[in-house]
Amino acid sequence: MKLLENKIALITGAARGIGRRTAELFAEEGATVIFTDLKETDSSKELLQILQSHNPDSSFYTANAASWEETEQLAKTIIERYGRVDAIVNNAGITRDNLLLRMTPEDWDLVIQINLRSVFNYCKAFIPYMMKKRNGSIINTSSVVGVNGNGGQCNYAAAKAGIIGFTKSFAQEFGSRNIRCNAIAPGFIRTAMTDAIPDEARQKWIDDIPMRRVGTELDVARVSLFLASDLAEYVTGQVICVDGGISL
Numbered sequence: 001m002k003l004l005e006n007k008i009a010l011i012t013g014a015a016r017g018i019g020r021r022t023a024e025l026f027a028e029e030g031a032t033v034i035f036t037d038l039k040e041t042d043s044s045k046e047l048l049q050i051l052q053s054h055n056p057d058s059s060f061y062t063a064n065a066a067s068w069e070e071t072e073q074l075a076k077t078i079i080e081r082y083g084r085v086d087a088i089v090n091n092a093g094i095t096r097d098n099l100l101l102r103m104t105p106e107d108w109d110l111v112i113q114i115n116l117r118s119v120f121n122y123c124k125a126f127i128p129y130m131m132k133k134r135n136g137s138i139i140n141t142s143s144v145v146g147v148n149g150n151g152g153q154c155n156y157a158a159a160k161a162g163i164i165g166f167t168k169s170f171a172q173e174f175g176s177r178n179i180r181c182n183a184i185a186p187g188f189i190r191t192a193m194t195d196a197i198p199d200e201a202r203q204k205w206i207d208d209i210p211m212r213r214v215g216t217e218l219d220v221a222r223v224s225l226f227l228a229s230d231l232a233e234y235v236t237g238q239v240i241c242v243d244g245g246i247s248l
């Protein structure tokens with residue numbers, strides 16, 4: 001039996017990158033996948049086709065994860081259509097890096113809104129439905145930067161550290177209802193963004209990673225798969241670093 005057979009999973013900001021790879025893996029493992037992103041793109045259309053080739057009920061919705069109103073409406077729409085959601089991966093995130101001296105209040109607010117407020121939005125909007133079913137797994141995407149901090153990323157590190165505090169608190173509030181909540185903390189993952197880093201700088205980062213390689217989107221997706229599946233049915237409130245050991 002596949003690991004997510006008969007499960008319905010929702011992934012935010014999944015049109016590309018880690019979210020997209022997670023959506024593909026979840027579908028390969030039997031899930032009906034609902035994914036969101038800010039707008040419809042060639043990549044979101046292509047992903048929807050792939051997901052529907054595994055399970056025709058898979059779907060895509062445009063929604064700004066930072067907006068409470070849009071999230072609340074989306075939750076109603078999804079529950080009307082599917083009746084329940086078994087797993088949520090809060091993946092949507094952005095960076096607006098700068099040294100604190102140059103960081104604008106707008107870039108602070110934007111990063112907190114999109115990375116941290118979105119986690120609040122999806123957890124709050126879907127928790128009443130998960131409570132009715134007494135079942136659910138929430139996976140929040142933090143970062144090693146949220147665990148260790150990183151110069152030039154005060155806004156992002158604060159949001160990602162906030163996600164860890166939120167995750168542990170949520171796990172305490174809803175454990176008795178059989179709703180689990182964990183965070184993943186990816187390290188240096190190979191994506192379009194990290195490919196743009198000059199070779200020399202990239203090699204310097206790699207030299208600091210105990211496993212001497214960057215991570216892949218699949219490395220991260222597999223940990224989300226474990227947490228979404230019943231294999232992790234007694235795991236809650238944890239932060240799992242997917243980082244080749246860089247946070248050690």
Ligand code: NAI
Nearest residue numbers: 013016017018037038064065066091092093141143186189
């Ligand atoms: P990405 O930039 O490739 O993909 C992020 C997706 O989120 C995009 O499709 C974007 O349109 C969507 N998005 C952005 N704002 C949104 C909003 N307000 N509402 C809905 N969707 C929105 O990013 P990547 O690299 O795949 O990262 C995914 C998650 O993993 C993020 O939370 C990121 O902070 C986290 N992460 C990534 C690492 C990396 O090395 N790539 C390392 C650690 C954490």
